[in-house]
Amino acid sequence: MTGTPGTSPEESRPEEKLAMTSYTPPVGQEQPRRSRPLWLRSLITTACIVAALFVIELIDAATRYDLDQNGIEPRQVDGLDGILWAPMLHADWEHLLANLMPGAVLCFLVLMTRRFLVVTGIIWVISGVGVWLFAAPYSVTVGASGIIFGWLTFLIVRGLFNRDLWQILGGVVLFLIYGSILWGVLPTNPIVSWQAHLFGAIAGVLAAWFLASRDRKQKQPTATPGVAS
Template structure:
């Protein structure tokens, strides 16, 4: 591919923010629908631990929220961390998102309390956080290490969310989303070394 046919930085940035804005539009659209039309009936599509039907939440839970305050608290970190995941390659975002949804969702389904329902984009947010913190360790280049340190400085307080400290907060989703992100960092780093070597 010639350099003239490669997308410009502005085009890449526009594409990245279109992706993130699409996710946020889905979050907000579903919450408006759930609150004003369906009266919170969408929440049943979250992860319901130990129930076979609850496995559908692996796909749906990250897009559902327990009210507008929950959604507002997730929107900004989703945009910031989601974009940082894309910094090296936009495709990293899709890989990390899928692995985080699978690992975070399955972990929550196995270890969540019976009778509970887990929803929220925080599964993805903690997956992005895990990816960004471990990318420097696995890729071992200056840019990745610097980014990991920056994210640690900015979001170290969020790591308390990995522990069962607050009632009504899905620490299982946070913890296993984080583990999913770390696994994605390892996998992507391994793939990059393979293709560069």
């Protein structure tokens, strides 16, 4: 053992004490990764959805819009599967671009609520079924506008169901910006599917109510059975 009398080996080698503060993880051990912020993940997801719609429209145009025949055919059993495909198809580029302008913004905002899959699923099904039941016979309905109307009404009313002041204020702002498009729930244009708009809007309200009710039930404390003495 070396060192100055009256001192420990550790005290005689300060450089070793400093070296002990560093750490090299074993080979193969992964370092924890910092997750991306919610806004960035929402932005990336929105961009991917927009890109996918452009690719689908490119394929549709290349096939002389044959893909549009996979839309919703009212009250036809063969047209039921159109409920799955219709929101991803558009009649032409003008139709797609008209939907993307508000759609991308609303998609991003719904993603920020962390409820995107549930909300979109509810709207997708209800708006599609509404079109299948009530649209004009011998028609084929395509387009994402039913989803967009549902996203809008969900964002407008969710604060009322959640009793959240900031969400209510956000809903008011959205209504002032996009509220005029809600006139689309009325049958004013024969080539526009007001049924998709109407049932999409209804579905957005139902989604907001359902999620708020579920959240309140989950927050309610459960009584623990007492132990007899």
